[in-house]
Amino acid sequence: MSAYKALSKSNGDKQEAPANGIKKNKQRVLILSSRGITYRHRHLLNDLASLLPHSRKDAKLDTKSKLYQLNELAELYNCNNVFFFEARKGKDLYLWMSKAPNGPTVKMHMQNLHTMEELHFTGNCLKGSRPLLSFDASFDKEPHLRVLKELFMHIFGVPKGARKAKPFVDHVMGFTLADGKIWIRNYQISETEPSRISTSTDSTDAKPKVKKNADGKETEISLVEIGPRFVLTPIVIQEGSFGGPIIYENKEFVSPNQVRSEIRLKKAGRYNQRAEQGVERLAKKGELGLRTDGGRKAKVDELDTGTLFA
Template sequence: MAAVYKSISKSSATKVDAPSNGIKRNKQRVLILSSRGVTYRHRHLLNDIASMLPHSRKDAKFDSKTKLYELNELAELYNCNNVLFFEARKGKDLYVWLSKVPNGPTVKFHLQNLHTMEELHFTGNCLKGSRPILSFDAAFEKQPHLRVIKELFLHTFGVPEGARKSKPFIDHVMGFSFADGKIWVRNYQISEVEASKGDEEEDKSHKSRGGKDTDVNLVEIGPRFVLTPIVIQEGSFGGPIIYENKEFVSPNQVRSDIRKGKASRHNARAEQTVGRLSRKSDLGLRTKGPRVAKSELDTKMLFA
């Protein structure tokens, strides 16, 4: 895993050019695209992320779900060295592939708890094309596979200075937290509000230190979602698996278990009904059956 971490750093270093004026530019570009079968919520999430990343390039939907290695050629065609691919399954499940082209590694996530900007109606807002501050939980430095994921997040969501269509402002924060084996992603606006006049002595001491009477707050913008790491491959959309999440259960398996549970309860009720009827017949008790019309020559009808 450490070798993979070093390979990512080397691949990013190759994209830093030193022009004649001596200013180095980090040429990180991200290709964002999805597969066939995405829902409108998945499409809105893709548009939200693309609007937050001015160094990204959107492309049409990718037809194949098996030949993902062809995305490397597509990324080279658009001069991109990062790929963010949304793979939809059965119109319900969404998987996210994050790859470093062309040498890898590649991380596959399962995306859950999706809420787009259009759904949330948060009051926060940020300038389109501004650069974000990436905030990571301390847990990303404790495990090797989380360090690899953190480096990929830095290359994908970190807008380099002087990037294409980027603005020279930093007015929002992207937070990545790790809890319960999942990565929780949030986006906040950096809001500066004038300080209240509650404590005049603190204001005077603050002014004496050269500060301004402003309070910095974070206001959520959206979108918000949760990523569950599944596997990490050494290459770009291929190669040996260097990490696998043994605790991950696919949503197909969850739905199958729910259906089997309902079927087992139905079978148990059917078996109880058959057993009850058989016991009644053994005891000579009358069991409920289809009603038969009484005849006029029946004994009970004649001698009533």
Template sequence: MGKKRKQSETQTAEPTNKDEGAPERPKRTLVGWKDKEEVAKQTESNPDSSSQVFRNKEKVMVTCSRRINYRYRHLMLNMVSLLPHCKKDNKVESKSSKGATLNELIELSGCSSCLFFECRKHQDLYLWMAKSPSGPSVKFLVNAVHTMEELKLTGNHLKGSRPLLTFSGNFEKDAHWKLLKEMIMQIFGTPKEHRKSKPYHDHVFVFSIVDDHIWFRNYQISVPHNESDKMVRGGLDKMTLVEVGPRFCLNPIKIFGGSFGGPTLYENPFYVSPNQIRALEKRQKAGKYAKKVKAKTRRKMHELSNPLEPDEFADMWRE
């Protein structure tokens, strides 16, 4: 039999606190680890600094209507890949009550803006840009759509990198263009130090106004490198832009004071709906057919009014 242990050995030792002398772990934030001592020093030096710090918490919800075309769905997915601060949501029925539904979804998802792709008659695409919940909102007709998949361009930038936004000079011409520029800057500009974005600027979003339409292009900033992946001397002067895609054109229809509705701030006087364009084309085709029918009736009336004289040699070979 084994020896019995002494009573002093059987007594359990009191647990020692290992973290007794260790420093307290700093609080973690979206930016990184936050040191309490540094924050205390900043607040002592400038007590109003905490209230003056601005953090861009812009978050965009991207969604579409039901029965959307496959090309327009691919365009929406391209925009989702270009905006790291966006959130994709389920499809929404495009009825008269879509505004209240979308505002509720935006509030539930914690977003402040929305890009809503609305498809009508499986062929017409409308884009809603809205700031929720107080507005304003803009309705565009989307034309000249070309997705990344069908363009097959050579550009290729880092996914999630922050874009540079460039605008043509005529955005400062009228008040409604200034409002659209501010909305585009807030929606398409990736917030600084966003957790899903990369700290690089390697592509450019170009917005230009031509014929009262907003044309969108996406270019990669290409810089020449050596074989050792180092920048060539003077390479910044040799930078080029390589198009990545997608491409589309926005025709503004109306600007509303609220979110997906409200008082009309601006209405495009030169806007013609796609239904009217198709109706005019049908009328032109119907006009061609009507001309043929009128020509046939005129020919018949001419033949009746000007009958041919009887031919005297008609019965010559009949026996």
């Protein structure tokens, strides 16, 4: 198998390498999810798959523990990127992004996800047009963020020669780092004519457009959001693809399980406090002799109805 792999790889490389020696951006993404995702997770996955023409969607993966199987799957489908949704407890969604045979792999927690359908944004774009990727400058500050940026670039950027890609650029994907999380947005680029004069010149071919660009007389760009929206919190980066040593771990990440358990504990604390108060009250009443059983007995008064009329 490995011999075959090596052989076939070398053959393939020879065919695909361009003559001038410039490397070509070739990406293919395997998109799939684990079992137990909710409908919203599934819709989000479909939305993303529709935005990525260089992707291959596969059936749900049966296992959550043997993720290294994904490497074989990726090889089977000729993919060098894996984009994997792992659902836990039917509510938490983790996103794995990996460069298939050799890594690295990033595991992220996905929050605030909204699918295209439920957002009702008016933006729209060609299915399979190549997006512009807009990154926050803070991605270049730390090595783990640079790794993340590179992975985003490979997975969300549609390579130039992708089979189903459309020739125009009509949407931009924004990746912003805020509050230790990565916020992802998708906008349509809508161009509007600033005046009538430019409309007449706009119909001519591309060359005058470039000239116009220099003059600053361009169509005005505005953005309309398309969706989906989601927020990612990086958790772990592994050196290999679904394996290998952990080379980064986010210590600020608090797992949703812990958050939930803390909320539960807090609630339990409230009950405990109340129960304690109840016990204290009983003890106090006992001290004052207001209880029929237990505690100190009240002093028998001579004028008490019980003694008077006994």
